[in-house]
Amino acid sequence: MLEHFQVPDSIAVRVKPAHLRATIEQIFMKMNVPKTEAVTAADVLMFADLKGVDTHGVSNMLRAYVQAYNEKRLNPRPKLKIVKETETTAVVDGDNGLGIITCPQAMEIAIEKARRYGMGAVTINNSGHAGAVGYHAMMAAKQDMIGWAMTGGGNAMVPTFGAEARLGTNPIAFAAPASKEPFFLFDAAMTTIAGNKIGLLRRLGRPLEPGWVSLADGTPDMTGGQQPEFEAGSVRMQLPLGSTRELGSHKGYALASIVDILCGVLSGAAGFDTLDRSRRGHFVAAYRIDAFIPAEQFKQTMDGFLGTLRATKPAPGHDRVLYPGLPEYETEKVRSQKGIPLHPEVVEWFKGSCAELGIPFKLTSK
């Protein structure tokens, strides 16, 4: 499945992580983003590209971010404002900054609250795209906390029984540390596939599989074979996780609704009452593990839990059973060594952008 969305080895250009990171930082700084925030933004994108979450790495997202800055749709120098605060909670106005910059700042607030009181949660309104929300959840996990991160908004998902897209793909991320095992890290859209995967498929010229989108009248397409290009515009009507009512799509639809409630209704962000297409909000939370049980006990139990899952006898046609975060960890090890595979078209975009912005192009140097 992962391979399904990856750039084929035959055409992939492998770039060194350090070169890619430096280039991203410089692009953000050319967008008038301060150095510290440019470093954070690059770190969020590199997190995705290193872990194989190509939907949320530079290929799909960076050019959209650059375009938004160029069109003055994003504030490159946001000053986060705390609208409301208690010991454990805060609502933050993101000052129209990019979410990959505002969410880590909000998570820092949540972590500090959790450090003092056991738990912390922050909702963020007036903020742009959140990137791979697993990044924000992992910030907490690295501090021996449990991390949650979600982002809601947009109309990409058709509710169960519905014929109109009403909810976003609304990803949920959850991260927790182990001792010897790699971190447990879940980060996934509550549609059957991430929205950006449709963009990847378009670039790769591949058709949609059964259960991913509805037909134009809302009926779940359980046959597949449709092309990612959609008559009605760039966004397909994606099916909730579960695809059909019989397979549990009402659960994917409900989980996506929970994301809208926590990110949007609970942040006071605009447009969540009418499900306006442009609405957006984020939610991050941290639970300090040793506010419950000793962190070392938790992490050792996690080692057993994750190790037992990995040791599950595999079904025919499969080598082994994975757990969330394990393949991403393994991909990161490989890509750190061998480089990040980019589509030649993406490399060309970098070349053009670097020339335009006056940044030395080093991606393909040895």
Add this chain to the structure above:
Amino acid sequence: MLEHFQVPDSIAVRVKPAHLRATIEQIFMKMNVPKTEAVTAADVLMFADLKGVDTHGVSNMLRAYVQAYNEKRLNPRPKLKIVKETETTAVVDGDNGLGIITCPQAMEIAIEKARRYGMGAVTINNSGHAGAVGYHAMMAAKQDMIGWAMTGGGNAMVPTFGAEARLGTNPIAFAAPASKEPFFLFDAAMTTIAGNKIGLLRRLGRPLEPGWVSLADGTPDMTGGQQPEFEAGSVRMQLPLGSTRELGSHKGYALASIVDILCGVLSGAAGFDTLDRSRRGHFVAAYRIDAFIPAEQFKQTMDGFLGTLRATKPAPGHDRVLYPGLPEYETEKVRSQKGIPLHPEVVEWFKGSCAELGIPFKLTSK
């Protein structure tokens, strides 16, 4: 779908809610459960039966609870012990009490913490079956809070790519209030269908549908037609929400893992490192809404949000689009008036149990 699991009207015996409630209370008291806790236990069961969550009402659960008390596997008079506590968190030892009694008590603690500090979360170890976890989440929602409740344990779900059941059905519940709209209330297993539905199907003599269970070798059964009786024992290998990797079963598997982590690893309950079949833990949490935004603003936005979802144009073959909690609200209205439909076999069980315990049998009186 709901009808699929319901007792056919032609054979259903409709009983008055007040009669059923009084009978349940008396049965619990005969089990040596104190009056106050017996009232709570009956309220949790009635919550399920009134809302049409028949999997977690008297038909499936009550006889199992009675059997466990009779076999001395449950403590009828548990004294909850707080093992660890901070301003916002607690770990509770349930003293081997039934979860439908310990979870509401734990949620009271979480609500009190949220009232003072904005958030509260309590994990529960050494506790029996949690019942319909939506009940516990709703306790918070009725206090203008967001409520979470989960219960983890047991081996019913086969992980993606696996050939052995490793995780429970691991339900997640989430509740939030609206102003004029019925509460948003999600409560669902992270398998494609609730485990108890297999028991209901057995009683109703109906086959399994595609995507619900795996074959004996772990391969997802996407054909259906198998009988609920399983050669290997009473528990089938159920598929995670998403059914197959292509449809997103790794997400249902991950969500179920999160439930095990929060309920089990974070509560210090026994057996979560080895995924022992008998392991069990619960998790409840409350977020006070006005620690974020004014509760009235939240509830009015919820009205718009839920109303907009309801107003979604329906797909062919469907009258309307629902949201989580709406059908349950409507069922409760009908059943409060017309009675709760029970299978004659269940009524017979009540008759026998009442005779045995010396309780007057009033279920079928007018």
